[in-house]
Structure formats: C-alpha cells, structure tokens
Amino acid sequence: MTTTLEDQLVADFYDYESLLSDEERKLLLKARAFMREEVKPLVNENWAAGTFPKELIGKFRESGLAGLPYEGYGEHRPAVSNLLSGLMAMEMSRVDASVATFFGVHNGLAMYSIHSGGSQEQRDRWLPELAAMDKIGAFAMTEPLGGSDVAGGMRTTARRDGDSWVLNGAKRWIGNATFADYVVVWARDVEDDNVKGFVVEKGTPGFSAVKIEGKLAFRIVENAEITLTDVRVPEADRLQGIASFRDVAEILRATRGGVAWQALGVMIGAYELALDYAGRREQFGRPIARFQLVQDLLVKSLGHITASWGMLVHLARLQDAGVFKDEHSALAKAFVTARMREVVAWSREIFGGNGIVLDYDIARFFADAEAIYSFEGTREMNTLIVGKAITGQSAFV
Template sequence: MTTAPTAPVSPTATASPADPATVPPTPQPDDCLAADFYQYEALLPDEEREILLKARAFLRKDIKPLVNEYWGRGEFPFEMIEKFRASGLAALAYEGYGEHKPAASHLLGGMLATELGRVDASTATFFGVHNGLAFYSVHYGGDQEQRDRFLPAMASMDKIGAFALTEPLGGSDVSGGMRTTARREGDDWILDGAKKWIGNATFADYVVVFARDVDDNKVKAFVVEKGTPGFRPEKIEGKIALRIVQNAEITLTGVRVPEANRLHNIRGFRDVAEILRVTRGGVAWQALGVMIGAYELALDYAKERTAFGRPIAKFQLVQDLLVKSLGNITACWGMLVQLARLQDQGVFRDEQSALAKEYVAARMRESVAWCREIFGGNGIVLDHDVARFFSDAEALYSYEGTHQMQTLIVGKSITGHSAFVG
C-alpha cells in the first residue's frame, strides 16, 4: 500500500505569523550552553563531551563558590589546588599523563579552557600557566629524563609550575632585549636578572626561567626549584584584574641551577616562540569563555531585572547588546574550532594562532563591556559577577602577546613585510 506524497509547503502559504512577543525560545539540547547557538559542543565525540560536562559540573560546584571572596581580597584559594587534583583535569592534553592517558583532542582542550574562563579568568590563568606554559615548556623543551623527573608530579598537581619570560624592562621585545643572564660554571649555571608579571611564582614549586647565555648569546631555559638561594619572588600588589592570580616580580641574584635542570631542547628564542605559538591559542579559548560567562550573566539579569513595569529583556536596545555579544561569541567559537582542527592535524601556523588571540581577545573586550552595560550601576559591584569579568578582560587582552604584537605577526604573514621596529 502506498501513500500519496506530501505536498511541499510553500514558505508563503503559512498560517498567520505568530506575534514575535509570544515566540518561544529556540529549544536547546540537554546540557547545551545558551551561548552555544550553533551547537559547537556537539562536535565533540561522546567520550570527550562527557569529560567536558564533568568539568563543567566540577567548576560550578567546587570552584565558582570560592571566586568572588578571594578575588575581592586579592588572595589565592590554595584549597583550589586539591580540588583540581581530585578532578583529574590536569595534563589531559598530553599523552601518557593524567587520568586520560591518550591525549585529548585540541578541541576538547580548548573547550575546557573556555569552561574555565566562563567561571573565572583568574582560575583559567592559574591553570593555564601551570598546565600550559610551564608543563608544555618541560614537555617540549626537556629531554626524556627531564620529562620523567618533572612531569608526573606536575600532572598530578603535587607540584605547581610557573613560566618566567617577561622582564621589568622587556615585554613584547623580550626576544631581542632579554637582560636576565645565564653563565656556565662547571656543572652549574648562574642566573642573574629579574622577571615580572610571573603568574603562580609566589608559591610555584618549579619556575621555568628563560635567560640569555653570556657565551653564545642564545636564550636558554632552566627549571628553578622552590627554595633555591638567590631566587626571590615578590607579589605584585594593587592589581585591578586577575586578582586571584599571584603575579610576582622575581629577582635572581647568583641563582645556581644544575645543568640537569637546563631544558636541553630549548636552544634559542625560536623554541620559546614555539611554546607561545601553542599556548596563545589556549588564551584565545579562555577569552571566549570570559565572553560567554559575561553574556550568560547579562542574559539572566535582563530576564529578571524589571524597569518601567517589564523585564528589561523586552527592550530593543538591551536585545541589541545581547545579540551583538552572541554574534561575537559564535564567530569566535567557529574560528577556534577550525584552529583546533588544524592543531590536531599538526599543520597550524604561528600567524593562525596569533590571529585567533588578536581577534577573540578584541571581541571579548567589547562584548564584556556591552554585557556590563546591561547591568547599569549593578555592573560595577562584585555581587553580580560581571564586574569581575569586565576587569579581567583587560588582562587577557594584553597577556600572551599584546593585540598589537599579534597584529604585526599576522601582518607580516599576509604582506610578506615585517613592520616590527628594531
């Protein structure tokens, strides 16, 4: 028995259009973020999506309640480290380490960084410094003996890492103007100089310090262990952003480091640039998370806050701010998904990573400002969280390479001409 074919429905032959005010929201799959308008998370295989959802629940339950109190005081919640240990999130991106022995995809790693940023940029930065910059420096720059010696304790977070590259008089130009020196003396190296803005440095067990060898003028990397004489980190006070992150200015005075702690595969600044190429993509994912976190706060607030007898979500100008923010989120997410695919294929380039950091951080900065605007006066107090996102966005916009430096990297790639000065 056959049935008559269903007649096609003409788009113009529909029932009377519904009143836009009564149209229900677009349905979302279970556990889907309101900001995931194009359902990017559905690209993850089931096993990795399960890891992401577990991480989301962990961050919401165990980390988010700590944030505002410690951010307000400018202190680090050390109980957070034990919670992260129990979560098994560290070292997921590295094959053979942590609970997830096969390396997680770059897409999952990026979405986990986004999840961290969505809760708190300071927490994302602490974790990114340890699990990204410090861990990857040893993983990439160390030989097998050094990886075996340092990384298992870092993977379990029994030892916390830091990454000391930036100097008081050298940020973007540190590649050519590094003043911290390393001098070989028998089986040891003597480090002298200073570093600044070094996250985790006030309490880190392992600090990867970059210094210029006085003999061959090449940049080398050294793992300086906590308690080494002559190594003095001093907390930077008075920050208006990332207040949970314990940034330090480090003074190195005759710091003696054994040759066994020199990362043997770091043979010049080109290798340092390789580390940054990989990790700055992670910062772009964090910036996406900060954007999402602020958007979610603003969306919920707009639905709850009333003015002139109705929710402000019904005001056209409020909807305009929300939609522009969602558009930025969606565009940036798409860019980062493709970047992750290129990373998984092993073909992504430095300028692609730089463009992601430059573009996503800029869109984050404007979107978070729009979201804060929706709160009016309530947007400048910690009670509503968005003030924290607004302040922290300024730091993410600048670190891991400023907006201008990323622009010059991409500009050189597309024009074939370097506009760097010096």
C-alpha cells in the same frame, strides 16, 4: 549522550560542543561541574581580597583534570584533542578567568615547556608529579623592562660554570610564582646570546618571588616579581631541547591560542550573566529583555561569541593536524580578545549601576578582560605577526 539543563550552554548557538566525542564531552562536563560546584562559590570573596584559594589545589588534584594534553602523563593516558583542551580553557574562564589562568600557567605554559623542550628523562622526572598536581609549575619570561621585545632584549642572563648555570636578572607578572614548586625561567646565555630554559626549584638560594599588589584585574592570580641573584641551576635542569628563542616561539604559538579560548570563555560568562539579568530585571513594568536596545546588545554579543568560537574550532583542527603557524594563533588572539572587550562592555552596560559591584559577578569579568587583552602578546604585536604573513613585509622595528 543526555545532558541536564545545568550542562547546556545558552551561548553555544551553533552547537559547537557536538563536535566532541562522547568521551571528550564527559571530560568537558566534568570540568563544567567542577567549576560550578568548587570554584564559583569562592571567587568573589578571593577576588575582593586579592588572594588565591589554595584549597583549590587539592580539589584540582582530586578532579584529575590536569595533564590531559600530554600522552602518558596524568589520569587520562591518551592525549586529548586540541579542541577539548581549548574548550577546557573556555569552560574555566566562563566561571573565573583568574582560576583559569592559574590552571593554564601550570597545565599549559609550565608543563608544555617541559613536554616540548625537555629531554625524555626530564619529562619522566617532572611531568608525572605536575600532571598529578603534587607539584605546581610557573613560567617566567616577562621582565620588568621587557614584554613585547623580550625575544631580542632579554636581560636575565645565564652563565655556564662547570656542571651548573648561574642565573641573574628579574622577571615580572609571573603567575603562580609565589607558591610554585618549579619555575621555568628563560635566560640569555652570555656565551652564544641564545635564550635557554631552566627549571628552578622552590627554595633555591638567590631566588625570590614577591607578590604584586594593587592589581585591578586577575586579582586572584598571585603574579610575582622574581629576582634572581647568582641562582645556581644544574645542567641536568636546563631544558635540553631549547637552543634558541625559535624553540621558545613553538611553545608560545600553542599557548597564545589557549589565551584566545580563555577570551571566549570570558565572553560567554559575561553574556550568560547579562542574558539572565535581562530576564529578571524589570523597568517600566516589564523585563528589560523586552526592550529592543537590550536585545540588540545581546544579539551583537552572541554574534561575536559564535564567530570567535568558529575561528577557534578551526584553529584547533590546524593544531591537531600539525600545520598551524604563528600567524594562525596570532590572528585568533588579536581578534577574539578584541571581541571579548566589546562583549564584556555591552554585558556590563545591561546591568547599569549594578554592573560595577561584585554582587552581580559582571564587574569581575569586565576588569579581568583587560588582562587577557594584554598578555600573551598585545593586539598590536599579534597584528604585526599576521601583517608580515599576509604582506611579506615586516613592520617590526
């Protein structure tokens, strides 16, 4: 298929997008145009204000981009490949990681939890309106005192009471939670000590979500501190396919790979900004792109992008084949986010003093990279997952 100059990515040095079918490429270009035309004009103003542009929800709804990975739900009935899903996450993060996270929480964490852990009745009840973005989803696992250790140390509790469950506890850093219609809340059953999932509807008595202020990254994302005080949830709204944290880990395995794609998008966005700036910015009577040290930074950045892209392409193939493991997504998340951190720093360096103001966009990428580096498992935790897989020895304490 033919493409315009606007559609081509200078960072796709090995032409990885050629691996997509024509139909998949059309969907990717649709996302690229949407982010360029609808999202990019809004991001700096909202990033500075720390607000989420809720008018985007209606525009996302009209775009038909939600629900793509889920066969039978959304505008596109057949499920798309994991490669296209990853490239969609990359494409959105290439413009703005905050908006990509809003979409990823809704379309990934929330919808995938229901698709993977819900009964057929629950999937049919919730997924169509989520795929249409008539309703927005959130995912509540991290707690004020529990991040990396939340698997064994979850403090939010669930107690069975007749045909209902009573939830008590707190969650923190929950994206979309201030305005989500459905929040997937994870809690420890006090009877069997296993983690279970519950879909809590907006307005349920005892549920409170307060926006976290003062963030230095992901300022557009409305992360919330959630308080659950005797929140009653019907048994019909407990995810029927979730019996323990082992089932939850299946969900996190897939979404962790999505974060690695998001990190790739941030790398690409930063690199593109730096490459363009280097061609326009003049010092000593010539563009700084002609300086050897600037070219060195650009080439190192492109190398990190190309290597990370290759890793993620094969990760998607493992997912499509149904043979990928925790250590596969853990290595991708640890490696790609570390490379992202380097690329955004080198890209910001090329901008000099202009790199610390929003006018040139790069400062936003530099700040947002820190959030991606930390969530969905820190580099250290993902390293220990891979370390255990390759040595057979657990270094967890």
